[in-house]
Amino acid sequence: MISNLDYYKSFFYVATYSSFSDAAKALYISQSAVSQTIRKLEEELGTTLFVRSGSRIVLTPSGELLFARVKTAFNEFQRAEIEIQNFESIAQNNISVGITETSLRYGFFDCLEKFKNRHPDVHLSISGNTTPEMVSFLRDGKIDFALMIISDSLAARFQDLKMRRCFRIQDIFIASSKMDIDFDREYDLKDLLSYPTISVSQISNFRENIDTFFQENGLLFQPTYILENMTQVLNFTKRKFGIGVLPYAYAKDDIKKGTIRIVNTKPIPKRTVYLVSLKDKALSGLGLELYNDFKDLPRMV
Template sequence: MVSKLDLYKVFCKVGKSESFSEAAKELYMTQPAVSQAIKQLEKELDTRLFNRTPKGVSLTNEGNLLFEYANSAINLLHVGEEKILEFKNLTTGELKIGVGDTISRYFLLPYLEAFHNRYPNIKFTIANGTTIELCSILKSGGVDIAICNLPIDDPTLELRPCFEIQDTFVYGERFKKILAKPLSLHELVKLPLIFLESKSNSRKYVEDYLISKGIQIAPEFELGSHDLLLEFAKINLGIACVTKEFSQDYLTKGLLSEVQLTEEIPRRNVGVCFLKSVPLSPASTKFVEIVENEQL
């Protein structure tokens, strides 16, 4: 069965060439098939589109009107197909990523740089938020992928762990004598603690682990960013629960020290998240490959 789009393609070819035989050659069709297609379109529209003459055909007034719209539409389809090829070849397009400030700063930037060096025509859009906020943005279509603190319990999301991290506690000069020897978690929580705010996935992971050990926490401070945790600990306002891999600069320079615990909090991961129900774009696929497979 010939589609309506095919009929309009035949119509436009005949309109341009003013010849059934020429249109048939360009479309790799027989002349009777072209003639039949035009008759079918005229029947469906109940309008004569061409004047038939011994020298060929010419558009009627109605045919001229239709040709302007049909030809424009077909040209736009061709442009759309070309754009799709550009997207597939990563010569144009946009990559929308959801990520928190800390993961962006300490993990994601080298991967953004590597991707941009290979595909400079792909535009980045970055949305910031907590893991919970990013999952919501992801499910609403606001971003293509999100880089989040795992674990996440959501069956609609595909989760790809890609970087292992360790939660730990750090302190400043004031607490050096108190923390000179290893402590248990039960002993640690008796000291003034600094945590991320309760809606943070990192906070929830550590707090859930402590609860599983029968330990409740009542932080002195609850802060909105990892950098603030480090700064508050540095000026001796308490002992901060931080991500060790994102605190190395402070530890290496001796600005903070790490609490020696008798038992470590289990390690977890930073990972790439995307909707199971929506295929990744070529740009998103390539970016996930870089994050998963390359050591930068």
């Protein structure tokens, strides 16, 4: 193996330009330095690589053999440089964010749309996962930051994360306006459980908050219907399957229409929308811009 790979670089340029002086100009070094480098390369290989033919420098058969290999290597180097530049360009224009479906209902979808209109070439990757999954993705570097709706007590568990409060949201009990319920009455939680109830599964911070709420009031919350998502909870409630529980944002349109109504009870503890990122990872460029857009979203909730 040649002791100095720069020898090959000088050889490549001399062979390409068929000139020591032109190679020196391309390499921004002196012609004597180029000549000395070629001489050392020939000494290490034990062969002559160039001979003069009139005013030009031409390759010897050994030089032709070496140039074919070196040229291939340099072409690969150049291709790698281009690929790296392209990769970095894509990386700088790619933003990965963890956002729950509920978060999008609190104005973040409009925020994303405005950002995309400002930066149409940006690649936005949106992951809608559970809180534990998004925490894992943050720690593994799969997403730049996340929007999480969690209780303040749960937020305190994540010591390695930067948690910025955005605003608080209210979960509510609802029922079809056609259901036989006294909507003017404030129901005791125990009386509420005498009706069929509808909720999402326990594998969510939403259910953790609801379950804790009932436990603190000496009750066990065991929904009659356990569904996959909030949209299903809303639809089952509208069909009079029972009393549903979900974030206000899912129900507000139907509440305005009068198709469903709020069932009055002791208020469920509010949860907080957090902007979450790794403490030791600074956001930059467009990622920081989108983060600040979310941070400055009007708190009209």
